[in-house]
Amino acid sequence: MSERERTFVMVKPDGVNRGLVGEVISRLEDRGLKLVGAKFMQIDEDLAHEHYGEHEGKPFFEGLVDFITSDPVVAMVWEGQDATRQVRKMMGETDPAESAPGTIRGDYGLDLGRNVIHGSDHEDPGANEREISLFFDDDELVDWEREDETWLYE
Ligand code: DAT
Numbered sequence: 001m002s003e004r005e006r007t008f009v010m011v012k013p014d015g016v017n018r019g020l021v022g023e024v025i026s027r028l029e030d031r032g033l034k035l036v037g038a039k040f041m042q043i044d045e046d047l048a049h050e051h052y053g054e055h056e057g058k059p060f061f062e063g064l065v066d067f068i069t070s071d072p073v074v075a076m077v078w079e080g081q082d083a084t085r086q087v088r089k090m091m092g093e094t095d096p097a098e099s100a101p102g103t104i105r106g107d108y109g110l111d112l113g114r115n116v117i118h119g120s121d122h123e124d125p126g127a128n129e130r131e132i133s134l135f136f137d138d139d140e141l142v143d144w145e146r147e148d149e150t151w152l153y154e
C-alpha cells in the first residue's frame with residue numbers, strides 16, 4: 001500500500017538559467033503532487049558536500065560541487081502518494097541520454113552533468129527526510145490541503 005509522503009526536489013543551476021523552473025513546477029503540480037515548501041537560494045560549499053556526501057571521492061565529485069554551487073537553485077518539498085518514487089519516474093534516468101522522452105531529463109537534458117533536476121533517491125531509505133531537513137526547517141514547511149485532493153485520491 002503506497003503512502004503519502006514528502007520528498008525533496010531541486011531545480012539545479014542549469015534549470016534555473018534555462019528558465020525551466022516553471023516547467024518543472026507545472027509538471028509536478030499537474031500530476032497532483034502538493035508543494036509544501038520552496039526556497040530560491042544559492043548552495044554553499046558545506047551544504048553541497050553534505051547533500052552529495054555519498055559521492056565524495058568519485059571522479060566527478062569536485063565538478064558536481066562546483067556546478068551545484070555556481071548559481072541559484074530552487075529547493076522544494078513536494079507531498080503526495082508515493083511521492084519520492086513518482087518524482088524519480090517523472091525525472092527519468094540520471095543520464096539524460098538514457099531518459100525516455102516525456103521525462104524531465106529526457107525532454108530538457110543532453111548531458112549527464114547538466115541534468116536539470118534533483119530528486120531524493122527512492123531506493124535509499126530515509127533519503128527524502130534527510131534531504132528535506134538539510135534544506136528546510138520544520139517551520140518552513142506548510143501543512144495544507146489542496147482543493148482537488150478529494151478528486152486525486154480514492
Ligand atoms: P541522481 O541525480 O539521478 O540521483 P546520482 O545521485 O547518482 O544521480 O548522482 C548525482 C549527480 O551527480 C547526478 O545528477 C549527476 C552527477 N553525476 C552522477 N554520475 C556522474 C558521472 N559519472 N559523471 C558526471 N556526473 C555524474
Ligand code: MG
Pocket residue numbers: 120121
Ligand atoms: Mg541521487
